[in-house]
Amino acid sequence: MTSQPAIVVSDLSVEYPARGVSPSCVALRGVSFRLEPGEIIGVLGETGSGKSTLASVLAGRGLPLRSSLPGPRISGGDATVLGHSLRKARKRDLAEVTFGVGYLPQEAASTLEPTLSVKDNVALPIFERDEHYPRRAAGERAATMLDTVHLPLSVLDKYPYELSAGQRQRVALARALVLGPTVLVADEPTAGIDATVRDAVIDLLAQLRRLEGFSAVIVSHDLSVLRRATDKAIVLQGGRPVGFGPIADVLADPTHPFVAGLAKALQPPQRRTERRPQRAD
């Protein structure tokens, strides 16, 4: 087993350069953390705090290879993912990062290809890497992945529009896991799905946690996800880290109003309504 950390983020700053009339935007400032094999970190913070930028950069998906292309730039520090520096990454490094890191983007269900069957959607990352990969083997792999995300094989030949939102989310998760990644980056994996499917997705994430050496970065403000599927958490505000530590500690000692709001939701109702005896004077 390797003892190399899955991810090392050191003083990372990320900026979206100015484009046309839009000014440049610093999305992350001085973010540092380390993710060991087997660990799962939750990323939380209010809207616009840089969570999705962090997720896509760590997944090797955001960064353009040429400065003329759109996308965020590492403007300070670095992130090393599976041993590859993202700041110095060349095409080959990014190919290895995207092979080793499964990515479930925000609103993943809507990123499925509408003209492809479920089977072809799940197998897409395989053919993006090797267009000559045997179709039968890819189909078998897609079927295995559907089983992993607890979907019946009857959906293999269906199209995304024929599925419920929750089923589509699980197909997207199957696609993110089809190459057998050692790291999963999931951006709001339970957003927009109903409560029963949400529990199934959380169960899946919790199961992945038990796989030896599997690590993940999960952006979420869903307390069940944070409590059941993460070990530690980082809190972002305006791109800066404002909280970090074991998930229980972050939620128990919130220094940021966003986390305070989440933590309050954790308290049992009787504690929130509890009144201390008042002095009569």
Ligand SMILES: Nc1ncnc2c1ncn2[C@@H]1O[C@H](COP(=O)(O)OP(=O)(O)OP(=O)(O)O)[C@@H](O)[C@H]1O
């Ligand atoms: N493609 C882009 N070009 C320019 N600026 C961007 C781009 N994407 C995001 N930003 C800016 O970067 C900052 C961080 O955005 P990001 O989407 O990472 O935050 P977030 O915490 O994920 O927000 P949300 O919870 O709403 O998804 C914001 O100020 C946002 O406006």
